[in-house]
Amino acid sequence: MANITAADVNKLRQMTGAGMMDCKKALVEADGDFEVAIDILRKKGQKVASKRADRDANEGMVYAKTTADATFGVVVMINCETDFVAKNDDFTHFTKSVVEVALQNKPQSEEELKALSIDGRSIEDHITDMIGKIGEKIDLAHYEFISDAHVTAYNHHGNRLATLVGFNKAGINNDVYADVAMQVAAMAPVALNQESVSAEVIERELEIARDVIRQEGKPEEMVEKIAQGKLAKFFKESTLVNQEFIKDNKKTVSQYLTDNDKDLVVTGFKRLMLGA
Secondary structure, three states: OOOOOHHHHHHHHHHHOOHHHHOOOOOOOHOOHHHHHHHHHHHHHHHHHHHHHOOOOEEEEEEEEEEEOEEEEEEEEEOOOOHHHOOOOOHHHHHHHHHHHHHHOOOOHHHHHHHHHEEOOHHHHHHHHHHHOOOOOEEEEEEEEOOOOOOEEEOOOOEEEEEEEOOOOOOHHHHHHHHHHHHHHHHOOOEOOOHHOOHHHHHHHHHHHHHHHHOOOOOOHHHHHHHHHHHHHHHHHHEEEEEOOOEEEEEEEEHHHHOOOOOOOOEEEEEEEEEO
């Protein structure tokens, strides 16, 4: 049996971030082989992940960033169970590292992102290690990206909410781009414009409106007309370009864009919020 020293235990702890006693037990079980010990610790993490799969993980961090040329942006949400863990320096550093890897490699899905490497190991393996170390359910819950002529990222204070917005033109005053990104954060539009609202959402809004109208006792022949009016109000309040601009409610977001450049349009947006 290998002689496991305090220095060995400390070395494994530095390599993995696991607790001292966990490291000692892993080294003893591995007969002093560090690679085997790391695998043992990782397997412990996998077991913890399985045991905690039913836990709610509504805390965490949401972070958005663009490439230096502002033509590609990503927003990532990594969940954990407690606010204490979410504010831990290691957790925030890891989340930002994942964002950097996404910007460099431009993965097309969460699965592709999880397979990418940080320091020679996959992001998914790093998450498993964190589960073993921290003892909470941790998950790369959401990943979104936008590629366009100009992309702006907005991170709300506290990193619980972040947005990405794509535009068809670069070279406009950055305040204009930022204003629209903050609009998305504050007003939570469901779609870019009326045309991009799904048929399912439209029918749901109409059904709700019809029920309310009938409960109010309106004549049946008026129900559809009033419901269509309520749908028009929904489009105005819930689609980005038709919303009242938060800094000047006398104009819509579309009008604000046109005032700054007649050809400037929003091409898409992403909005991630913890617990939403």
